[in-house]
Amino acid sequence: MNEAAYAPPSGLQAAKPAAGPIAELRNVSKRFGEVLAADGLNLSIEAGEFLSFLGPSGCGKTTALRMLAGFEAPSSGDVLLDGEVVNDLEPYRRPVNMVFQHYALFPHLTVAQNIGYGLRQRRPRPPREEIERKVTNALEIVRLEGFGGRRIWELSGGQQQRVALARAIVNEPKLLLLDEPMAALDRKLRKEMQIELQNIQRRLGITFVLVTHDQEEALSMSDRICIMRDGRIVQTGSPRDLYDRPRNRYVAGFVGSSNFFDGVAAAVSDTETQVRVAGGIMLSGRALAPVTAGQAVTLSVRPEQVRLARTAADGDKAGWDVTVLSRIFLGEHTEYLVKHDGLGEFMVLTPRQAELSDGPFNAGERLVAFWEAESALVLTQD
């Protein structure tokens, strides 16, 4: 999309250089009676980026989106679009479109009329042929060719969700807000839509803000992820960043899966931190943030960083004697749940090639588990 083709509903788009964030939350809080749904959010969204909000149900993801769209005014703090404070600007004046968590499709209109709704609100109104062409194109993108004449109630949940998606992207807004836009789709369709969304985003240069429960979706699609908890942003960063350098135990639990061993920091040095976990066992790991001796911490070990062997052939490194409790075949990987007498149960993810030599392990087998001390992270528990 070139900038000239897009006419925002208001004079928001003053002649301004493209630089600077397209949207910003400055210390934004939102209170609903007793509930603090957003608590001091600070976030700057760059033009053209794909940002995801990830967090458990009720953590305030939808609330954050609704403040960007203009359905809620912040109780305190500022919402900025294109560098202007828009706290009280009505939704219909914002160059922003939203895909609603509950679709909110118009039941009295056909699928095509639903999708064309936004285009018909523009002044001057685009010619009928142009609207039709764009609607047809949007229907193709969401794989609903030929559904234009249908009524909303004649569609399945997944089809409705795709109409909601089409109704938003057809407007080519500067900022597209997506509230769990693919939750009702099956795995295959969801993958297709994810790829399609990324294509649209690259082709049109739209800025995407996606809300999701699905960490895999967030990790695979986003440039940056914003991890939320109880109305607060816990950490914002690239998927890789969050995976490799989680700020605390909560983030590590949200991005990828991890084995957590709770304990107390015993000895702290620049390179290594010793953690005393259950049963007095000492584990060592790398602390990303400063910890002090005596602080309650969690040692996190990714399942794919644990190796299993039938005998302690690696010699010099100390291994943990474990018993295999269960085995789950995942295609390229096999997941084992193992148990150590002192450490308890934890997960191990073994790539397929690693098994070729001595074959898959069986439940009940006694093995030795290893991991490198550098790959174990010492995380705070806040």
Next chain:
Amino acid sequence: MTQRSRNFLLLAPAGAWFLVMLVIPLTVVLIFSFGERGAAGGYVPAFTLEQYANLPARWAAFKNTLILAPAGTLASLLIAYPLAYYLAVRADPRWKTALLVLVIVPFWTSILIRSYAWIFLLGGRGIPALLAAIGIEDVRLINTPFAVLIGIVYGYLPLMVFPIFVNLDRLDKRLLEASSDLGASPWRTFLQVTLPMSLPGIATGCLLVFILLMGEFLIPAILGGGKVFFVGNALVDLFLQSRNWAYGSAVAATLVILMLVSVTAYMRLIRRLGAQREDVALM
């Protein structure tokens, strides 16, 4: 039990009601309308079209009914819609029920009593006196079509408000947000979403009020003061005063036919509107 016999059982009470309360009386009215008035009033069997030939004598009643019933329906709608909209969409949810009850409370007293209150309000010592006080002299309200119209709107408002309120109350407010999100101003959202989606409520309310108004006689009797009378008043007169049952039946049968014709036309219009709703939304 077969589907058929179950359907029969389900419809039996309504069917019996329909037969006893509607078909039989209407048949009797129809038969009477071709008869003659007895010497001391009542009915004498005959077959003559004389009664129907006499209908123009009651032209004024038909004219008033056919003008004021639709006008009253329209006036009620124009006042009821904003009220229902406010109650359903704008009012604080905590007060919604209480406010709705306030609209219905007047229904608890007889329309007779309430209309008498209007006699005072519209009469010489009511509103005209107030107008005179600010220099507008000689305004006559009571016993005019306007007084009857006011009485109608007042009496039938709840009947119009209710179906529209129910309709608007069920309207998913998220649709309004979606419309706003897609760039429609509040007014355009109203025209393109709220109004088309409340058409069923409007249709129901209008039908209800219109049908009842066609048979109305109390309000014109009280506020029309014998000057503005409906077909209903003519019937009261013919059946209870002059005891001309045959002529009264002809008037009644004509009213029923007029009602059937107008309701059918109305239903057609609504269906057409329903089919056009999408085009309306394209405006």
